[in-house]
Amino acid sequence: MTITGLRCTICDRVEPAASPAHTCPVCGPRGILDVEYDLSRVKLDLASDPRRDVRRYMPLLPLPPDARLTPLRVGGTPLVEVPELARALGIGRLWIKDDGRQPTASFKDRASFVGTARAVMHGKKAIAAASTGNAATSLAGLSASLGLDAHIFVPSTAPEAKVAQLLVYGARVFLVEADYDKTYDLCQEAVARFGWYDRSAAVNPYLVEGKKTCGHEIAEDLAATPPDWVSISVGDGCCFAGTWKGLSEMHALGILPRLPRMLGTQADGAAPLVHAFETGATDVTPVSASTVADSINVGNPRNPRKALRAARASHGALLSVSDEAILAMIPLLARASGVFGEPTGVAGLAGIKKAREQGLIGPRDSVVHVVTGSGLKDVRGAMKTVKIPGTIAPRIEAVEERLASM
Amino acid sequence: MTITGLRCTICDRVEPAASPAHTCPVCGPRGILDVEYDLSRVKLDLASDPRRDVRRYMPLLPLPPDARLTPLRVGGTPLVEVPELARALGIGRLWIKDDGRQPTASFKDRASFVGTARAVMHGKKAIAAASTGNAATSLAGLSASLGLDAHIFVPSTAPEAKVAQLLVYGARVFLVEADYDKTYDLCQEAVARFGWYDRSAAVNPYLVEGKKTCGHEIAEDLAATPPDWVSISVGDGCCFAGTWKGLSEMHALGILPRLPRMLGTQADGAAPLVHAFETGATDVTPVSASTVADSINVGNPRNPRKALRAARASHGALLSVSDEAILAMIPLLARASGVFGEPTGVAGLAGIKKAREQGLIGPRDSVVHVVTGSGLKDVRGAMKTVKIPGTIAPRIEAVEERLASM
Numbered sequence: 001m002t003i004t005g006l007r008c009t010i011c012d013r014v015e016p017a018a019s020p021a022h023t024c025p026v027c028g029p030r031g032i033l034d035v036e037y038d039l040s041r042v043k044l045d046l047a048s049d050p051r052r053d054v055r056r057y058m059p060l061l062p063l064p065p066d067a068r069l070t071p072l073r074v075g076g077t078p079l080v081e082v083p084e085l086a087r088a089l090g091i092g093r094l095w096i097k098d099d100g101r102q103p104t105a106s107f108k109d110r111a112s113f114v115g116t117a118r119a120v121m122h123g124k125k126a127i128a129a130a131s132t133g134n135a136a137t138s139l140a141g142l143s144a145s146l147g148l149d150a151h152i153f154v155p156s157t158a159p160e161a162k163v164a165q166l167l168v169y170g171a172r173v174f175l176v177e178a179d180y181d182k183t184y185d186l187c188q189e190a191v192a193r194f195g196w197y198d199r200s201a202a203v204n205p206y207l208v209e210g211k212k213t214c215g216h217e218i219a220e221d222l223a224a225t226p227p228d229w230v231s232i233s234v235g236d237g238c239c240f241a242g243t244w245k246g247l248s249e250m251h252a253l254g255i256l257p258r259l260p261r262m263l264g265t266q267a268d269g270a271a272p273l274v275h276a277f278e279t280g281a282t283d284v285t286p287v288s289a290s291t292v293a294d295s296i297n298v299g300n301p302r303n304p305r306k307a308l309r310a311a312r313a314s315h316g317a318l319l320s321v322s323d324e325a326i327l328a329m330i331p332l333l334a335r336a337s338g339v340f341g342e343p344t345g346v347a348g349l350a351g352i353k354k355a356r357e358q359g360l361i362g363p364r365d366s367v368v369h370v371v372t373g374s375g376l377k378d379v380r381g382a383m384k385t386v387k388i389p390g391t392i393a394p395r396i397e398a399v400e401e402r403l404a405s406m
Numbered sequence: 407m408t409i410t411g412l413r414c415t416i417c418d419r420v421e422p423a424a425s426p427a428h429t430c431p432v433c434g435p436r437g438i439l440d441v442e443y444d445l446s447r448v449k450l451d452l453a454s455d456p457r458r459d460v461r462r463y464m465p466l467l468p469l470p471p472d473a474r475l476t477p478l479r480v481g482g483t484p485l486v487e488v489p490e491l492a493r494a495l496g497i498g499r500l501w502i503k504d505d506g507r508q509p510t511a512s513f514k515d516r517a518s519f520v521g522t523a524r525a526v527m528h529g530k531k532a533i534a535a536a537s538t539g540n541a542a543t544s545l546a547g548l549s550a551s552l553g554l555d556a557h558i559f560v561p562s563t564a565p566e567a568k569v570a571q572l573l574v575y576g577a578r579v580f581l582v583e584a585d586y587d588k589t590y591d592l593c594q595e596a597v598a599r600f601g602w603y604d605r606s607a608a609v610n611p612y613l614v615e616g617k618k619t620c621g622h623e624i625a626e627d628l629a630a631t632p633p634d635w636v637s638i639s640v641g642d643g644c645c646f647a648g649t650w651k652g653l654s655e656m657h658a659l660g661i662l663p664r665l666p667r668m669l670g671t672q673a674d675g676a677a678p679l680v681h682a683f684e685t686g687a688t689d690v691t692p693v694s695a696s697t698v699a700d701s702i703n704v705g706n707p708r709n710p711r712k713a714l715r716a717a718r719a720s721h722g723a724l725l726s727v728s729d730e731a732i733l734a735m736i737p738l739l740a741r742a743s744g745v746f747g748e749p750t751g752v753a754g755l756a757g758i759k760k761a762r763e764q765g766l767i768g769p770r771d772s773v774v775h776v777v778t779g780s781g782l783k784d785v786r787g788a789m790k791t792v793k794i795p796g797t798i799a800p801r802i803e804a805v806e807e808r809l810a811s812m
Contacts, residue, residue: 073484080477145744156797161785167792170741178800335576338551376782379567386573391562394584399596
């Protein structure tokens, strides 16, 4: 660990590295902190490191070298070039980074990797989060692997299948008779009361550090052919900002010769960050969110500043797309690549299409798109994108007839 | 490729390596062939191979070095030791090999890796299978990644969610108004009529060769501490037999110093191979199958001889367990390890428990168990294993009360 301090994203005040604070003591709960490192003291030895997961980047993470880590393999996810889809989108090259192949099938495992290790480091036996989505599943799975008690707070309207998955991992699930905001507040109150470790990625500055590893991996894999753009969907903004930070670190260390521009995609029905980006604001005005892409169905992003800075510092963009455009990308990606993504995981592909149509992305530009979650997480969403064919009689003539109509 | 011939598992007659036959010309459709190699000519250079997937074992696969392969990363799945579960099962050591992290989230991708490459090698543009399960999803996904047309035949009673996944990958799905056996026959007829490549793992001798890579990986990962047992669930018997063949090859090549015993687990309601094993038979009597573990819900295993030989040659065993015992293993595994398996994927853990209780597995024995598919493939199955808790009011006192009762 070469942490020099924790800088407030609002007032720029720097807390000492050892501070237990998760947000700025002056600016309060919205004063999200950013972990700063002395990169001149970071030593990576990537060429000789046989490990193919996030542990390759330990010197860039807020963890001591002897931290107790989940035994599950986090990161090291495949990067696959998909020329057919690049052609369909009208761009030069396209790589898909498939984070659906994380231990609990989402990008969030990168954050939980650091979160669970920090909890253990602080001697905590319990950890908590308010979520029904990928963050909760990830926390439940990685906590199980380390013997930590995970406490998950969800609105009582949460789908039973999602709750069941949390329970399978042994999480203690609290079904709260309230909406998400009140459920979140109750979780925060419980964290304070019972001394649990707080996993909220938007508030806890260390969680987003785990998300950097996506940027580290892209940088290492494509050091020889640095992409023009890196694309990812945007809800709270942490995955987007974290990936940018990882890319920037690898650039500063001389591993990535050129920085990409960042393209962040929100859904039309949940686009407060796009609005802030377009109006030049540094903060967001919350909206009432509604999109089929449940992992980015966020009306009040709790980490807006890091995301807006990433978009601006990279000369990139934030834009939004319709639910229809998002869903259409599920079969398009699956048929071109064999990668089955959840709606949120493919939303950025609709963003690439729109950015290309607007001329923001050029016809020869190369793009990496991060699929943030497996399509198996939302088979219902996928079912909206296909039409179940009619049945046929068990005769070869019926097969012939059907083939002729295909 | 160092193939010397294709030996019939019934009459021992050897077809030449170049034969296009998929089954023995003398014994007919039940005359499954086994691919034989000249291992003295196989050169593996594992220490210097940076690839972490099944391509490491290309010289042991029925593919030329320049074969066109799926760009998806198949194999190289994590092996995690789970001491807590070893203790719960009363054995010395336990490793979980998580094949839920394959491209389409099941072990079957190992077979489809070879199947799709063989189809391309033969200049085929289309490939076919009769299945609603993991084999079909795997074929659809890997075919998409190579631009092959996948034709999938399923009984019209197949669950819509499974059919939808096939359609997302762009497979041509034939919903046949018939039971599985008639659907299978129609698929075979269509394969013959239209010249498609036949993916049926039980019949096509090359598919099971892909499954060997599970054994190759276990052997390489545990060469220093060879396990006493390797455990896997058994339906048709191909995964079980393929894994054994891979282990045997690595032993013959001097990489694995000692061979494990093979433990194959069937469900009580679909255990024809167990019956054959116990009565000393070389073939099976078909049964009417019924189990919650849908990937091993096989009443008429089409590849019994290879499986029975693997059990006997390894001084191993085939046994069966109840659906209740299978389901109980889902949360037990998830809570001890963070690995969420489908019912079939965890069935072997119930088999280990039973084998330990019978004294077949000793208290100090070390065991590798292969989780053959992700729990996300059957969330309904997982939901049967947990109880959704009651709701609470959004007050800290309600949290306190609930905690006290946990």
